[in-house]
Amino acid sequence: MNENVKIWGLGIGPGDPELITLKALGILQAADVVAYPAPANGDSLVRAIATPHMSGNQEEIIISTPMVTERYPAQNVYDKGASEISAAVESGKTVAVLCEGDPFFYGSFMYLFVRLSESYPVQVIPGVTSLAACSAELALPLAARNDVVSVIPGTIDAAAMEQQLMAANTAAIIKVGRHLGKIKNVLKKIGATGEAYYIERATMESQRIVPLCDLDDESAPYFSMIIVRRSGEILNL
Ligand SMILES: C[S@@+](CC[C@H](N)C(=O)[O-])C[C@H]1O[C@@H](n2cnc3c(N)ncnc32)[C@H](O)[C@@H]1O
Numbered sequence: 001m002n003e004n005v006k007i008w009g010l011g012i013g014p015g016d017p018e019l020i021t022l023k024a025l026g027i028l029q030a031a032d033v034v035a036y037p038a039p040a041n042g043d044s045l046v047r048a049i050a051t052p053h054m055s056g057n058q059e060e061i062i063i064s065t066p067m068v069t070e071r072y073p074a075q076n077v078y079d080k081g082a083s084e085i086s087a088a089v090e091s092g093k094t095v096a097v098l099c100e101g102d103p104f105f106y107g108s109f110m111y112l113f114v115r116l117s118e119s120y121p122v123q124v125i126p127g128v129t130s131l132a133a134c135s136a137e138l139a140l141p142l143a144a145r146n147d148v149v150s151v152i153p154g155t156i157d158a159a160a161m162e163q164q165l166m167a168a169n170t171a172a173i174i175k176v177g178r179h180l181g182k183i184k185n186v187l188k189k190i191g192a193t194g195e196a197y198y199i200e201r202a203t204m205e206s207q208r209i210v211p212l213c214d215l216d217d218e219s220a221p222y223f224s225m226i227i228v229r230r231s232g233e234i235l236n237l
Helices: 022-030 047-054 070-089 108-117 130-138 159-167 177-189
Strands: 005-011 033-039 060-063 095-099 122-125 150-152 172-174 196-200 208-211 224-229
Touching: 005 047, 005 108, 022 047, 022 095, 022 108, 033 047, 033 070, 047 095, 047 130, 060 122, 070 095, 095 108, 108 122, 122 150, 130 172, 130 224, 150 159, 159 172, 159 177, 177 224
Parallel strands: 005 095, 005 122, 033 060, 033 095, 150 172
Antiparallel strands: 172 224, 196 208, 196 224
């Protein structure tokens, strides 16, 4: 381990507390301070995932994140979080920042990384991504040989989504939430509803799996994903 590093972005996996690496576990338990994002009016999912591994005696920095669509209030939140982490490091403490899944796979840790890494060495410890977890729980291998896998945010518009889906052998649609209706329409249009599987809260106790053709819901929780496997070598092994 690099002794100069005082800040870590720790991938702590997609939900099941056992899906943490040994390296992340060691750093989590040794850190003086544990920092993590939490919704302004609710509990932090990453803190809950890490709870079985924590003694309860560590200092905590809560990065309270309001659910807003505008960019600037959220940026202020990360400015404040970064300055609290900097203050801890300046006083000689080490800080582990908890990240759901992997820090650099669509993780909000990136906002802290860009603010802190010019002043301090910051090390990322990779984690089990939600993509890997959803694939495993659905028992759907993602790709073989020359197959192309695409990760598509459900937030993009329908035309762009259709284009991305048509270009990939396997696609994982993340950030489903209130975009479920649009996603269903696009998949129906390209004739892929029967090849799509919906999973929410993968590896958590409340995990739910439904073939998309049987899913009547009009919206989905934030922690949900749709995997579509339409073509490619994976189907002909
Ligand atoms: C901001 S991204 C964070 C991804 C995370 N850093 C990772 O490595 O998986 C959040 C999206 O990941 C997906 N996601 C994360 N955890 C999930 C889980 N346990 N089950 C299903 N989808 C999940 C959802 O699509 C969610 O909207």
